[in-house]
Amino acid sequence: MEFEIQSLLDKLQDVNDAMSRCAASTAPTVSVTQKLARHRDILHEFAQEFRRTKGNLSSIREHADLLSSVRDDITESKATGGMSPRVHLLRERASIHGSINQIDEVIGQAQSTRVALSNQRALFGDVQGKVKQLGEKFPVIRGLLGAIKRKKSKDTIILSAVIAACTIFLIIYWLSK
Template sequence: MMSSVRAGSSTMTTSFPSGNKRMMQSKQNVNTGPTWEELRKEARTLENEIDYKLITFSKVAASLKDNDGFSFSGDKEPLMSASSKSENFENMSADLDNLLRRLSDVNQQMAGCVNTSGGGFNHTLQRHREILQDYNADFNKTKNNIVSMRQRQELLGSVERDLQSYRNGGGSLNRRSEMLNKEQEHARNADRVTDEIINMASATRDTLFQQRGTFKKVQSQLNEMARKYPAINNLLIKINIRKRRDSIIIGAVISLCIIFLIWYAIR
């Protein structure tokens, strides 16, 4: 989905009518704030930076998940590595949150410019807002997954500590410890299956988003062609009318055939 977002961002550099641009610049020169072009350039820079950091952020989250970064092990080295990864994750999370806030502020300033200019750049502003929405969704999804994993690991770590204390308590609790071990293994297997299902659902969602973007582009191109070439629009209308007429004729013929068969059977 991030690649589609970058593609969408690159297509936003379409040219606008010179009259709208001159009107935008002339009205913004009166104001003391930044111009539309400056805001759009800043928005693209922030989007590229957020896109790169989201990829790195996802890799860090995946390494924490794959390497069991929050596990409660007795080995000191993994714990130190887990602490370093966790600190890196928190720093990147705060950095991304700050960048998303900055991009939201830039979008608000762009909205003010659009309102001042009479709404000539609504399409570009809407595209920037969609990109910001996708970035927020990806960031929140990754962050929530890590928070859920931390909670699960804390729960499993508590069970593991209890099991260790039971083992140290004597042989009378071995059977109960074995049962708790089995329950812990079942819980881990359930977590793995749940993670696989979530990954499959995420992949399906990304594919659907890509298809939606493709369909939107095709629809916008068809609408643009219909506006530019009225003859094509009229041809499409005639084709639809002919399809409806053919459907009505076929339905009437089928109905007559059924009525004839019923009459013939009764006779």
Template sequence: KCFYLSRTKSSHVSREDANIMKTLKTTMADMGNLWEDLRRQSRQLENEIDLKLVSFSKLGTTYSSHRDFDSDTAPLLNKSNSEHMFDTMALEISQLLSKLTLINDRMVEYTQNIFSSSPSAALLHTLQRHRDILQDYSHEFQKTTANITAMREREDLLGSVRRDINAYKNSSGLNRRSDMYLKEHEHIRNSERLVDEQINVAIATKENLQSQGKLLTSITHKVNTFANRFPVINSLVQRINIRKRRDSIVLGLVISVCIILLLLYAFH
């Protein structure tokens, strides 16, 4: 009977040990699956963050090229689209980095729970590699964000200065245009005054010529009256006029002949 009891007790202990070992194996398998799942999620997030960072850097370059245009000529739609894409991608990358940080923290907790005394070197190496990748991605993201933010602030400052300069130029241009209009108006008034003076001079000259014409007409009338009264004097005056006319004709002929001779001599 004692032998039977001891045998029954030993078989019961063996079954308990088997159950414990089975539970431990199941737990170890579950922990191994958890580790692999965490590594898979970490690699997936790292690949996604890597692609996002490449696109983010390219967006910073294209954003710089868009902002190089003049603020007055650059399309406002392109500016708003670039800024919206920058903000959206920055938010997405920040969320992915937060998720990757959470995964790394869970991996650290896993190593602390499964290996409370001393984790294996391979596990620590894998964990350190994921943490280094997270640190590099975070540093690159912060650097790119800082560069683009500084670029935006600089371009905004330059744009405000450029707008102030353009406003000053426009106001100066309006003032210069007003001054030119005033000067042109003054020139027109001076020209009108000079024209009025010339018209007054012409009117005075006309009146003077009319008075002289009237005087000559009266003198001619008196001479004709005097000649009609004295026929001898009239005939004498006519002879004098005929001789003057003849002398004028002879003088004209002589001058013409001289000119013809000079031309012949010059072109000979």
């Protein structure tokens, strides 16, 4: 049935090609061009549906084969009283496949995070350059930027002191226990 449908799709492709050649030899009108486009679209839809159905049937066959082999393995396992090496291999294969999928997801997330961070870095670099240019042009803005830097360094010193004090208190508490 698959070969029959494939041959019919090939014939439909040949008919579409012949219609295109015939339309090209005469003066093509808008309606003829639209009809040819519609026929090509129909052929494309049929071909896509055929490929999708063919893929689904292939997937169903593989699933049925897997289930039958699993049933055979279960029957064999019950008959021997233990698990066959084939079942162990299937479980290991499934475990490895799951791990690989998880690794791929983590790598994808890491790559998207890297791209986002590099975009942010470029954006901040552009903003910093523009602010620096404004500071060079206007002395008031330069003074404001200097005040911001002093406030930032003051905040950094205070934050460092708080972290150091908390660390010292934590060490004293840990040693007193």
